[in-house]
Every structure is written in C-alpha cells, then in structure tokens.
C-alpha cells in the first residue's frame with residue numbers, strides 16, 4: 001500500500017475541527033519540535049528529508065531555510081503562499097479545505113524552525129470560504145494554546161494571520177505576494193535582494209507553498225530520513241497532484257514520488273484512464289506554465305525510458321522533449337481536444353494576469369493572444385506561426401519575474417510538438433472550426449472574428 | 451572597488467555600482483539605453499528591459515557567465531565582471547524585441563506629439579527598431595486627461611516606465627498619482643482624474659521619456675527643434691532656480707529643468723519657475739545650452755559621427 005502523509009485522514013468525519021484533528025494525532029509535531037528540538041534541529045530534519053518546494057520551482061526547502069539571514073534584533077517572517085491560481089492546480093485548496101489544522105501545525109513548526117514570531121498565510125481572494133475555514137482553525141489553535149504567547153510553556157511566541165489577496169495570479173510570485181501583503185500594488189520586485197535577505201517590511205523572509213509547509217509535519221513526526229525513503233533520487237516524499245481534463249477520475253491524489261506516469265494516468269487508483277474510451281492526445285503535467293507533452297512523450301521519455309512522476313523524469317529531455325512537475329496540476333487532453341484553442345486559452349490567462357511592469361510580458365502576452373485568437377478562429381496566416389515563435393522567444397528570459405517564461409513556454413512547446421495542427425488551422429480553417437465548434441455556418445464563422 | 455570590463459573597456463567603480471552606471475563612465479556606444487531607470491528616483495529601473503546586457507563572465511571569483519541577459523540598471527557589478535552590450539548579438543536581438551514591444555501599442559503620432567525631437571522612444575526606435583511593424587491589431591486607446599491646468603496625460607503614448615509615479619511619490623507630498631489596472635490595460639492616473647496640485651508636480655513632464663505627460667502651457671506652440679535652449683537662473687525660494695528656457699526670439703516658450711547627457715534631471719525645479727515665469731526678464735540668461743544627447747534637437751542630423759563624449763568622472 002502506498003503511503004499518504006498529508007491527506008490520508010482527509011476522509012475522517014469532522015477532521016476540519018480541532019478536536020477530531022487532535023484525536024487523530026494532530027499537533028504532535030509541535031509538541032515534539034518545541035519540547036525536544038532546537039530550531040536548527042528542525043531545519044536539519046527538513047534538509048535530510050530532501051523536501052523540495054511544492055509551489056512549482058522545486059527548490060530544496062532545507063537549503064532555502066538555511067539561506068535565511070539572521071541579523072540581530074530584526075524580525076523574521078514565514079509566509080505561506082496559498083495564492084494557488086495556476087490553471088489546473090487545486091491541490092492546496094483541497095488540503096486547506098479538508099485538513100486546515102495540518103497547515104496550521106506546519107506553520108507553527110516551520111515558524112519555530114526559522115525563528116519567526118509572526119507568520120502569515122496569504123490566500124487568494126477567490127478562496128474566501130477557505131479563509132473562513134482557516135480563521136476558525138486559527139482561533140481554535142489559539143484557544144488550545146498552540147498559538148499566542150509562551151506556547152506549551154516553552155517561551156516561544158507565535159502569531160498567525162491569514163490574509164486574502166484580491167484575485168491576482170501574479171500575487172503568487174513571492175515578491176509580489178510580499179508587496180501585496182504590505183498593502184501595495186502586487187508588482188514583483190527586482191531581485192536581488194532576495195526575500196531571504198529583504199522580504200516583508202524589509203526583513204528576512206521565507207515564502208513557502210501550502211503543501212511544502214504541511215509536509216514539514218510528517219517530517220518532524222517521523223524524521224527526515226524516514227521521509228526521504230519515499231521517492232526516487234532527489235524527488236523524495238509524497239506529492240499532491242490535482243488531475244483534471246479528459247480522465248475518468250479527476251481529483252486530488254497524494255502520490256509517492258516515483259510512481260510511473262503510466263500508472264498515475266491509467267490505474268484505477270488514480271486518474272482511471274481517458275474518459276469515454278478515447279485516446280490520449282497530450283498532457284500538461286505540472287500546471288499551465290509547463291511545456292505540453294504530446295501523447296508519445298507522456299509515459300515514455302524520448303530515450304524510451306519509462307517516465308516517472310518525479311522532478312527529474314518529467315524534465316527529462318529538457319524543453320525539447322520534456323516538461324516539468326511544476327505545481328502538480330496534471331491536465332489531460334483526449335484526441336478531440338484542440339491544441340491551438342488550448343494554447344490560446346492559456347495565453348489569454350497570462351495576458352490577463354501580467355502585472356504590466358516589464359515591456360516584453362506586458363505587450364508580448366497580449367500580442368500572442370491576439371495572434372492565437374486569429375489562428376483559432378480561422379483567420380490565421382502561415383506567417384503567424386513564425387511570428388508566435390518569435391514573440392515567445394523575445395519574452396522568455398527577458399522579464400522581471402517568471403510569469404514571462406510561464407507565458408512563453410506553453411506557446412513554444414505547442415508549436416514544437418503540434419505545429420501541424422497550427423498549420424491545419426491556417427490551411428483548413430472551416431474544418432478546424434467545424435471540429436471545435438460543431439457545424440459552423442458562415443455567419444458564425446465571420447462573427448467569430450468580428 | 452570593482453574592476454569591470456564592458457565591451458572591452460575596463461573601468462574601476464565602487465562596489466555596488468550598477469553595470470549601467472559603470473558603462474556611463476565609459477560613455478559612448480557602450481552605454482545601454484535606459485527608458486525607465488532614473489538616477490535620482492529611488493526604486494526606478496528594471497522595468498523597460500531596454501538596458502539588457504550579457505554578462506559573459508560573472509566575476510573573478512565565479513567566472514561563470516550569467517545564463518540570462520540582465521537589466522544593467524539594476525544589476526550590481528562584481529570585481530572582474532565582463533559585460534557585453536553593443537558587442538553581443540544576443541543583446542541587440544533582445545533589444546530589438548523590446549523596442550518592438552514598446553511600439554506595438556504606441557500610437558506613432560510623432561507628427562502631432564510635443565515630445566517629438568526629444569523623445570527617447572523615438573531615438574531608441576531609430577537606432578534599434580524596424581521601419582515596419584508586424585502588429586496588425588487595434589492599439590490601446592485612452593482618452594486624454596488634463597491633470598490640472600498644467601499637465602496633460604496622453605496614456606496612449608505611455609510606456610509604463612513608472613518614472614512619473616516615483617517622482618510623484620518622492621518629490622511631492624501626498625500621493626495622488628499611480629498605476630491602475632494590470633498588464634497592458636494598466637494606466638497611469640491620478641485617482642479619479644484628480645488634479646495634481648503641488649509645487650513640484652511639473653517634474654513628471656521632464657522625467658517622462660515619451661510624450662505621455664506634456665506641458666499644457668507649451669502645447670502645440672512650437673516644435674522643439676525650432677526653439678533655442680538657453681541656460682538661465684533666477685532666485686527661487688522653492689527650488690534651485692536653475693532651468694533651461696526654450697526660446698523663439700525673445701519669447702520664452704517653455705521652461706524645463708536641466709537634463710544631463712543621459713536625459714536625466716539632476717536638480718528638479720518648482721512649478722512657479724516652470725509655469726509662471728515665462729518672461730525673459732524673469733531670468734538671468736547664461737547662454738546657449740549644449741544638448742549632448744544625439745537627438746534631432748541638438749543636431750538635426752542623425753548621421754554625423756557621435757560628438758566627443760564627456761565622461762562623468764575620470765576614467766580609471
């Protein structure tokens with residue numbers, strides 16, 4: 001039986017309440033850490049665990065924590081990134097909704113490890129009902145003495161707040177999150193300085209994803225080494241994957257890193273295969289920002305090896321033939337789906353969400369969206385394909401924050417792997433429209449581009 | 451101190467100096483264009499991406515090249531760093547891309563724009579752009595807004611460099627001017643088109659690299675290249691009183707602050723000097739002003755060789 005460390009108890013009735021959570025063994029990690037471990041011991045266990053950031057970039061969490069500057073007399077902050085807005089990603093939502101106390105327990109232990117006395121959970125504004133769930137859980141934790149002054153009589157103080165954003169994807173970028181939390185416009189900052197040196201209110205700050213922070217609880221409970229036993233190579237532990245698209249069983253799954261993509265996609269334990277007996281056409285394995293894979297590169301790498309659900313294996317082949325584990329938003333497309341339409345849809349998102357600070361992203365995302373729209377609605381030209389390639393190449397790597405790259409990669413990979421479909425949209429616009437939108441009359445066809 | 455080599459020229463600069471400022475010491479072609487950075491405005495820079503350069507050697511200690519192009523205005527030099535600006539095809543290509551991005555939503559209304567002739571976007575497009583556009587869609591449109599009696603905002607021309615925002619933030623008290631909305635829908639605005647009523651608000655006109663913020667008292671009076679710039683000063687109790695008068699005959703058409711060779715104002719002036727002192731007799735005129743930015747107002751001939759450049763400090 002595969003191990004689940006985070007959402008194993010998600011089905012226990014009443015687990016969202018403090019009493020049930022506690023009865024099921026909750027807050028043991030706080031007791032253990034605060035009573036028997038020094039803060040650095042906790043950091044050490046996290047290092048041993050090999051835990052990597054679950055927010056998308058996969059940066060080793062222990063290393064990130066050890067970079068935190070610790071000047072005398074300056075407060076430090078831990079911020080939990082619960083802005084989860086990447087299309088296809090809804091794992092943090094599941095965790096916070098079902099087991100809010102797991103996140104709070106993780107926040108306490110992690111704040112202790114970092115020496116933070118004030119911590120924030122920054123949650124996307126659209127998750128307002130989860131904000132209320134978290135607020136209730138935080139109140140319960142204060143009530144039971146897990147938060148506040150002199151926790152467990154150890155002298156350690158921690159205040160925890162939850163703060164909603166106002167609906168901007170960009171506020172998930174860590175420095176934009178900090179700006180937003182400070183009450184400013186959510187524009188990413190120019191780095192350096194990095195948050196580890198100058199973050200919230202100019203103080204050293206760590207920003208971690210919800211799932212990363214939750215994973216610290218089993219790491220403290222069972223030890224880093226135990227955690228590291230799960231997984232393959234540098235991909236250790238378990239990972240939440242939110243699966244969606246044309247599959248039989250969409251939902252949030254906790255997997256052991258290292259299971260094969262084939263098993264994840266086709267076994268009944270997880271996605272249960274493609275819906276309606278269709279064939280797989282493509283897969284975006286890690287949220288809308290990562291490169292799309294054509295069907296023949298989903299379960300196998302270009303070298304013919306079995307592709308695994310790990311950071312390394314999904315990235316095997318680089319951008320030519322690989323993708324990324326990203327945020328764990330696993331989107332599956334069957335043979336009826338249109339890659340041009342999908343690329344347009346993603347691009348529309350990035351255009352809408354660009355903060356507009358830097359020229360390549362502000363202007364380039366809108367331009368790509370318009371060109372893709374034209375292609376999708378049957379008014380494209382062959383030159384548009386080259387143009388798109390050129391625009392994405394001029395955005396990638398030239399922007400302040402990774403949103404620019406995130407907008408460029410889906411376009412680049414779609415053109416790389418599905419160029420013929422783009423060409424088909426130019427050559428046979430009526431056929432393409434017919435496939436995507438059913439029987440199209442001339443009037444609709446004209447109106448689509450009006 | 452750190453030794454840095456840019457396009458083959460080596461300079462020694464204090465630690466923490468940005469690549470752009472080091473390049474400005476070298477001068478000439480080595481200086482990357484900067485549309486958003488402004489020395490005297492804290493926090494400015496990093497946005498327009500025209501100043502991207504290639505770092506081919508990180509430092510003496512860690513000689514690895516930086517994988518991405520970096521914004522020279524916000525990247526500090528390291529000892530032993532080697533930078534390529536004009537000598538990097540990658541940089542020139544990326545810069546061409548940035549210029550194209552800056553222009554796709556620009557109205558290209560230079561013939562009726564007061565900034566023409568002293569517009570940094572015009573210069574940049576001339577040097578790095580293409581003569582034709584690949585953009586075939588509707589451009590962004592905005593209504594013109596009068597922010598008070600002196601300043602007009604033409605949002606269509608704005609490149610969102612944020613300079614005016616920092617100016618309003620840092621020079622004037624009470625923040626009334628900022629960026630609203632997001633992405634390419636973002637706009638510079640005062641909240642609900644409120645007038646900027648402040649002794650130093652006129653400086654937003656000078657910091658604006660394009661014709662998005664223009665002087666209403668000068669609007670359509672003349673093309674800048676028909677006016678003669680004269681250094682002048684007066685006793686002012688609000689500011690330094692050092693300005694440039696843009697004259698036709700004996701008439702003062704416009705008053706601005708003095709800009710250096712990189713187009714930056716070092717000493718800002720107050721609105722009284724700028725908007726109310728429009729008589730030659732209000733001023734002590736020092737003499738004609740040298741404009742050493744290579745734009746039409748100074749030369750009206752783009753194809754002459756670069757004028758001899760005056761370095762800010764002695765070269766190391």
Ligand SMILES: Cc1cc2nc3c(=O)[nH]c(=O)nc-3n(C[C@H](O)[C@H](O)[C@H](O)COP(=O)(O)O)c2cc1C
Pocket residue numbers: 052053054055056057058059061064081082083084085086169170171172173174175207208209210212213401402403406
């Ligand atoms: C545009 C953009 C949006 C992001 N959104 C999120 C998000 O919603 N949640 C998240 O955890 N990380 C997000 N990130 C990544 C964060 O910047 C940051 O790397 C992450 O929170 C670090 O946490 P981790 O090390 O635990 O993964 C985003 C990054 C970018 C560039």
Ligand code: SF4
Pocket residue numbers: 170187188353354355356357358359361362399400401402403404405
């Ligand atoms: S890349 Fe896009 S989202 Fe990021 S800072 Fe630049 S404009 Fe804003």
Ligand code: SF4
Pocket residue numbers: 607608609610611612613614615638654657658659660662663
């Ligand atoms: S109005 Fe001018 S100064 Fe202000 S952001 Fe736009 S271009 Fe920059």
Ligand code: FES
Pocket residue numbers: 483484485486487495496497498499500501502521522523524
């Ligand atoms: S001047 Fe450096 S990014 Fe604008």
